[in-house]
Amino acid sequence: MIMWKDTGMGSMLFQLLLVSFVFLSFVDNGSAGVTSKFVRQEWPSDDIPLDNEAFAVPKGQNAPQQVHITQGDYDGNAIIVSWVTPDEPGPSQVRYGTSEKKYDFTAEGTVKNYTFYNYNSGYIHECLVDGLEYDTKYYYEVGVGDSARAFSFQTPPKIHPDAPYKFGIIGDLGQTYNSRSTIEHYMESGGQAVLFVGDLSYSDRYQYHDVGVRWDTWGRFIERSAAYQPWIWTAGNHEIEYMPYMGEVIPFKSYLQRYPTPYAASKSSNPLWYSIRRASAHIIVLSSYSPFVKYTPQWRWLAEEFKRVDREKTPWLIVLMHAPIYNSNEAHFMEGESMRTVFESWFIQHKVDVVYAGHVHAYERSYRVSNIHYNVSGGDRYPVPDKSAPVYITVGDGGNQEGLASRFQDPQPEYSAFREASYGHSTLEIKNRTHAFYHWNRNDDGKRVATDSFMLHNQYWGSSRRRRKLNKNHVHTVLASMPHRLRRPL
Numbered sequence: 001m002i003m004w005k006d007t008g009m010g011s012m013l014f015q016l017l018l019v020s021f022v023f024l025s026f027v028d029n030g031s032a033g034v035t036s037k038f039v040r041q042e043w044p045s046d047d048i049p050l051d052n053e054a055f056a057v058p059k060g061q062n063a064p065q066q067v068h069i070t071q072g073d074y075d076g077n078a079i080i081v082s083w084v085t086p087d088e089p090g091p092s093q094v095r096y097g098t099s100e101k102k103y104d105f106t107a108e109g110t111v112k113n114y115t116f117y118n119y120n121s122g123y124i125h126e127c128l129v130d131g132l133e134y135d136t137k138y139y140y141e142v143g144v145g146d147s148a149r150a151f152s153f154q155t156p157p158k159i160h161p162d163a164p165y166k167f168g169i170i171g172d173l174g175q176t177y178n179s180r181s182t183i184e185h186y187m188e189s190g191g192q193a194v195l196f197v198g199d200l201s202y203s204d205r206y207q208y209h210d211v212g213v214r215w216d217t218w219g220r221f222i223e224r225s226a227a228y229q230p231w232i233w234t235a236g237n238h239e240i241e242y243m244p245y246m247g248e249v250i251p252f253k254s255y256l257q258r259y260p261t262p263y264a265a266s267k268s269s270n271p272l273w274y275s276i277r278r279a280s281a282h283i284i285v286l287s288s289y290s291p292f293v294k295y296t297p298q299w300r301w302l303a304e305e306f307k308r309v310d311r312e313k314t315p316w317l318i319v320l321m322h323a324p325i326y327n328s329n330e331a332h333f334m335e336g337e338s339m340r341t342v343f344e345s346w347f348i349q350h351k352v353d354v355v356y357a358g359h360v361h362a363y364e365r366s367y368r369v370s371n372i373h374y375n376v377s378g379g380d381r382y383p384v385p386d387k388s389a390p391v392y393i394t395v396g397d398g399g400n401q402e403g404l405a406s407r408f409q410d411p412q413p414e415y416s417a418f419r420e421a422s423y424g425h426s427t428l429e430i431k432n433r434t435h436a437f438y439h440w441n442r443n444d445d446g447k448r449v450a451t452d453s454f455m456l457h458n459q460y461w462g463s464s465r466r467r468r469k470l471n472k473n474h475v476h477t478v479l480a481s482m483p484h485r486l487r488r489p490l
């Protein structure tokens with residue numbers, strides 16, 4: 001057994017390990033970027049037919065369907081449960097407890113419906129269940145009599161800098177056979193909550209009544225995961241549903257009715273931008289399609305929210321948005337540039353760890369770069385290596401009916417570390433305050449294939465000054481949490 005001391009040999013070896021991980025992970029700048037040579041098999045990317053079992057309507061008169069949960073407060077001891085009853089409102093009650101089929105508590109919610117052209121929604125229920133214990137399995141039930149349906153979920157550990165947690169990251173999912181492959185692979189990954197980076201149902205690809213119907217099918221489609229663990233929502237362009245020829249001009253109309261967020265808990269004025277804290281992570285959700293320039297409500301909120309981030313409590317600072325800031329795919333090239341000019345300097349200043357986006361139907365990961373010295377009238381116009389910058393990751397590859405964005409710019413820009421046009425999802429497995437394992441998992445002919453992976457170092461606790469503050473026990477914890485192959489002598 002190796003014995004460590006606070007300083008000296010132990011510290012030197014720990015430093016060596018950290019440096020080696022950076023090298024192994026290709027996150028460091030200076031490595032050549034990779035454009036994967038993998039060519040995926042051409043599965044059709046058509047929407048699954050309405051009568052497919054993937055969209056099965058639950059049995060029973062007025063049975064609740066489209067059940068999904070999201071975090072209901074700032075720190076993770078509440079959830080919001082949403083569901084739809086098709087025929088009549090029925091009660092908006094959630095019965096819950098810590099034993100199966102034994103519901104000691106009830107929470108009362110609200111119900112509403114809406115119209116979209118000639119589509120009439122079912123009765124959409126929304127119920128806050130709060131005062132939950134951390135790190136506890138709860139069982140819950142919605143509906144009445146023979147039509148009642150039961151589910152369960154696990155609350156996260158209490159906010160703590162070393163609380164481990166595994167997030168999944170999914171974007172641009174849609175409701176095709178590829179979407180089904182993505183969601184099935186994600187459910188095998190052991191992820192505990194989904195960070196969803198926008199473009200949910202792609203129902204806006206339809207007309208008239210079918211727009212609403214495809215929201216319903218999508219709700220039933222994701223229930224297999226979203227009823228059992230929170231999905232943290234980000235709005236994309238397909239949520240705008242701007243259809244003047246149908247008289248529908250209210251942006252995000254269906255999305256806002258169906259997918260509530262806990263925005264008020266983070267002092268936001270709008271459900272489209274908000275933040276949550278979960279385990280050891282502070283997650284900021286931004287809206288690419290709402291005003292964000294200086295003095296707008298989103299800009300003001302984000303300025304204040306960054307002040308509330310406490311890396312001593314939540315070391316991991318994660319930002320979600322839909323349109324990527326660094327993207328070398330020909331699809332949607334530079335669509336995130338306006339947000340980059342407004343927020344990138346804040347991401348650097350506050351040492352954001354990672355920014356996840358979707359929108360581009362492919363996978364791409366950046367090196368740590370910034371372009372905050374860009375000057376419209378001067379010569380500075382290229383991204384440069386920047387150790388304070390986040391890693392930017394695009395996972396718009398959930399598998400929707402628009403297919404893959406397979407044309408990347410050639411040559412690969414220096415800021416691009418890895419890119420591949422395949423369907424898949426990512427996971428971020430936080431081990432403690434300093435280290436997290438990241439994987440991108442390609443859907444490959446029915447298999448889940450870990451394709452791009454690296455060790456993410458925390459931007460706050462990774463500094464040498466703060467590392468020295470960590471005590472001997474913490475060093476032991478870090479080493480114990482590493483995969484064995486990464487612990488071998490270097």
Ligand SMILES: [Fe+2]
Nearest residue numbers: 199236237359
């Ligand atoms: Fe999009």
